[in-house]
Amino acid sequence: MTYGGEVVHGYPHIETARAAITALYRRLSSDGIRSYASSVAPADVAFSDVDDLHLGTQRVARALVQQLRLPDARVIVSFREMRHAANVELTAGPEYFIELNNRFRTHRRDIGAALAHEITHVLLHRLGLSFPGTRDNEILTDTATTYLGAGWLLLDAYREDRDSSQKLGYLTPEEFGYVLAKRALVFDEDPRIWFTSPQGYTSYTKGSARALRDEQQPPLTTAGRAGRNRYVKDRRHALDHPGTATDPASPYAFELLPEGPRVSFPCPTCHQRIRIPVQGRVRARCGLCRTVLECDT
Numbered sequence: 209m210t211y212g213g214e215v216v217h218g219y220p221h222i223e224t225a226r227a228a229i230t231a232l233y234r235r236l237s238s239d240g241i242r243s244y245a246s247s248v249a250p251a252d253v254a255f256s257d258v259d260d261l262h263l264g265t266q267r268v269a270r271a272l273v274q275q276l277r278l279p280d281a282r283v284i285v286s287f288r289e290m291r292h293a294a295n296v297e298l299t300a301g302p303e304y305f306i307e308l309n310n311r312f313r314t315h316r317r318d319i320g321a322a323l324a325h326e327i328t329h330v331l332l333h334r335l336g337l338s339f340p341g342t343r344d345n346e347i348l349t350d351t352a353t354t355y356l357g358a359g360w361l362l363l364d365a366y367r368e369d370r371d372s373s374q375k376l377g378y379l380t381p382e383e384f385g386y387v388l389a390k391r392a393l394v395f396d397e398d399p400r401i402w403f404t405s406p407q408g409y410t411s412y413t414k415g416s417a418r419a420l421r422d423e424q425q426p427p428l429t430t431a432g433r434a435g436r437n438r439y440v441k442d443r444r445h446a447l448d449h450p451g452t453a454t455d456p457a458s459p460y461a462f463e464l465l466p467e468g469p470r471v472s473f474p475c476p477t478c479h480q481r482i483r484i485p486v487q488g489r490v491r492a493r494c495g496l497c498r499t500v501l502e503c504d505t
C-alpha cells in the first residue's frame with residue numbers, strides 16, 4: 209500500500225503480468241476463464257459511511273467470494289494497525305481470516321479493493337498456483353484479481369494529487385489499466401463507467417492503449433504499415449542469413465526448419481507463443497485460449 213508517498217508509474221512489471229495471464233489460462237483453461245465473464249458489480253461492493261463496519265465488510269467479502277468462485281470459503285475479517293493494506297491467513301479452510309489495516313475503518317470505500325486482493329490469494333492457494341518470490345507472486349495475485357473481474361476495485365482505489373496519494377497493490381496504475389483492458393477485450397466490457405477515481409480512469413486509458421498495441425503486432429493482419437514493413441525486412445534478413453539471432457526486443461522470431469521457415473510470436477490474448485509456417489495469409493488458433501488470429505506471415 210502506498211499512502212502519501214511517491215507512486216511508481218509505467219510498466220516495470222508488464223512481463224510478469226503477461227506471464228501471470230498465461231499461467232491463469234493454463235491452470236483454469238479457456239472455458240474456466242470464461243466462467244468469469246461478468247465483473248463484480250459496483251452496487252455489490254459499495255460501502256457507505258452509514259453502513260455498519262463489520263456487517264458491511266462481511267457483505268462485501270461475500271460478494272467477492274462469489275465473484276471469484278469460492279462458494280465454500282468463509283471469510284472472517286478484522287482490523288488492526290499494520291504496515292500493509294491487508295493480510296490473509298491461508299489455511300486448509302473452510303474459514304479464512306483476513307486482517308485489514310485500521311485505515312479502512314474510516315476509508316470504507318476502499319475496503320472492497322483490499323479484500324479483492326486478499327480473497328484472490330485464497331483462490332490461488334486453492335488452485336495451487338503461485339510464482340517464486342514474494343514480488344512476482346504478488347504481481348500474479350494483482351493480475352489474477354483484475355483478470356477475473358474484481359481488480360477494477362484496486363485501480364479505482366488509486367488517487368493522487370499534489371498533497372497526497374494512495375495506491376493499493378503491486379502493479380503500477382498503468383499496469384492495472386493494461387490487465388483490465390486485456391480482460392475488457394476478451395469479454396467486451398467497458399469498465400470506464402465504474403471508476404470514481406479520475407486518476408484510475410486516466411490510468412485505464414493509458415493501459416488500454418498499451419493493450420491495443422498487443423493486438424496490432426506483426427504478423428497479425430491488424431499490424432500497421434510501419435510494423436508490416438519492419439516485419440518484411442526482418443523476414444528477408446532471417447531467410448537470407450540462417451542462424452542469425454533475432455533481436456530480443458522483437459515480438460516475433462523466425463526459425464528455419466527442414467519442413468520450411470516458421471515464425472513464432474505471443475498470442476495477443478494469453479501471451480502463449482504461437483508458431484506457424486511462413487507462407488503468406490494464415491489463420492491460426494491459439495491452443496491455450498482458443499483465440500483465432502488472422503496472420504500475414
